[in-house]
Amino acid sequence: MEQGDDTPLKRVILDRIKESGPMTFAAYMAACLYEPGLGYYTSPGRKVGAEGDFYTSSNVHAVFGRLIARELCRMWEVLEKPVRFEIVEVGAGNGRLARDILDAVGERNPDFYGALTYRLIEAEPSLAQSQREILNGHLDRAAWSDPADLAAGRLSFTGCLLSNELIDAFPVHVVEMTAAGLREVYVTAAGDELGEEFGPPSTAELEERLRYLGITLHQGQRAEINLAAPRWLASVARALDRGFVMTIDYGYPATELYAPMRKNGTLLCYYRHTVEENPYVRPGLQDMTSHVDFTTLVRRGEELGLKTAWFGEQYRFLMGAGMMEEMLAMEAGAATEEERLKGRLALKKLLLPDGGMGDTFMVLIQAKGVERPELLCMREWGKGL
Ligand SMILES: C[S@@+](CC[C@H](N)C(=O)[O-])C[C@H]1O[C@@H](n2cnc3c(N)ncnc32)[C@H](O)[C@@H]1O
Known part of the structure; x- marks a missing residue:
């Protein structure tokens, strides 16, 4: 089925709702993105790049990976050059960023290259084949793990866990403040069409999150809440012995993310390089994302022993890392x-x-067990460290 609204996944979702009742938006988004064989990320086809639906920084040019590689070299030095350093990339996609980083480290710093393992973790198993092909020249440095290994605490490493545009692809709950209080959005089936209705919050965690952040939504304001992100961060903090977590994504601190001007939240869909605001068309054929709440990552990180080393815009990071x-x-x-x-x-x-x-x-760069996390992105432009 091409562009049509009636995708095979839509049928599956409609049947599921008819059988078990309305589902939370988070369950709907999880199906749209990750339903085995039918979800956006779990079905064949190019997603990123000119023939796909959107660009990510790593697909713009190898210089993005080369600049990250400079910062990773710096991290290895800050940790006093451990003999084994893992770069764990979660949501590694087609492996392009991994290749660009390994190419750059191999060219610039053979000692660091010799200490490296680059571990790719990707929810879509079929991408492992293209990752292996693109990493052809670096297979002795590469390793693979499943997302379940990270979630179940089976990984432990010194180094840096890296992600680019991962957390925006985690399924989110959608809530709206009404005259009757906070309500959650549930996806419904009316005949052969998907719709939505309000219901009581499916979990107390939704109101707890807003309280934790000190956010009060205005009446009529809609917002997404990413419960998966802090859970994921807890598994990251547990896996990281010593080193850094580098999260690159679009998003805001909570006060901006939940500002009254963002009345409809930040949920967006992408299909062939155009933005689609309706998440109920083409389920499984369009990407679906929401902006990341960086305040929760920072605060929850601090509670988990991940100290905030640096947080800022991508352009400032790239300038500091050595853009010139x-x-x-x-x-x-x-x-x-x-x-x-x-x-x-x-x-x-x-x-x-x-x-x-x-x-x-x-x-966002967070550090664990690092006394002086003096990174390149912290330097004042035009000066050395
Ligand atoms: C927007 S894409 C970004 C891909 C790549 N990082 C890039 O910059 O081009 C998000 C990727 O994260 C993967 N993903 C989502 N949740 C994941 C999880 N919990 N563990 C590992 N990968 C995940 C998806 O399958 C998808 O390939």
Whole structure:
């Protein structure tokens, strides 16, 4: 089925609702993205890049991975060059970021490369094949684990856990403040159509989260609550012996995320590079995301022993990590004027604020067991550390 509204997954969801009653939006989103064989991420087809539905920074240009590699080298040094350092990338997708990071580390720092294991964790098992192909030159450094290994506490490492656009793809609950108090959005089946209705919150955790954040929604205001994110962070904190967690994603601190001006929340769908606001069309064929609540990650992280080392916009992170040095190297190394132009355009896209990726995306770096987490992103531009 192509663009139509009636996807095979829609039938499955309608039947499920008819059998068991309305489902929370989180359950609906989980099905849309991860239903085996039918969900957006769990069915065949290109998702990211020109032929897909959206771009991620790692698919814009290898310079994104090269800049992250600079910061990872710095982390290895800050930890006093442990003989084994793992980079654990969760939501590793097609493996492009992993390849760009390994290429850069291999070129620039053979000692660090020799200490490295790059572990890829991806919810969609079929991507392992393309990851292996793209990492062809680095297979002796690469390792794979299942999301369940992380969730069940089977991993333990010193190094850095990295994710790019992972947490925005976790299923969220949707709530709305009404005259009768906080209500949750449930997905319903009316004949052959999906709809929604309000019901009491499915779990007390929803109101608890808003209280934890000191947020009061205004009447008529809708918001998403990501209960999966802090649970995931707890498994990350448990797996990390010593080192860093680097989270790159779009989002805001809670006061901005839940500001009254965002009356309809931040839930968005992407289909072939266009934004779709209706989550009930093309279930399983369009991506669905919501902005990340960075306050919960920061606070919950502190409670779990993850100290906030740095939080800021992607463009500030990339500048600090060595954007100027990379730009000069790109200019010097480009074989043709076209290649040079491509490099400049990519940097522009990654750095540009006001609608570009530069300030839509935020970078959060948390540290565990690190006395002085002096990272490149902390340096004042134009000065060394
Ligand atoms: C928006 S894509 C980003 C892919 C890649 N990081 C990039 O920048 O291009 C999100 C990816 O996270 C994966 N994912 C979602 N939940 C996950 C989890 N709990 N563990 C591992 N991967 C997960 C999805 O299957 C999908 O490939």
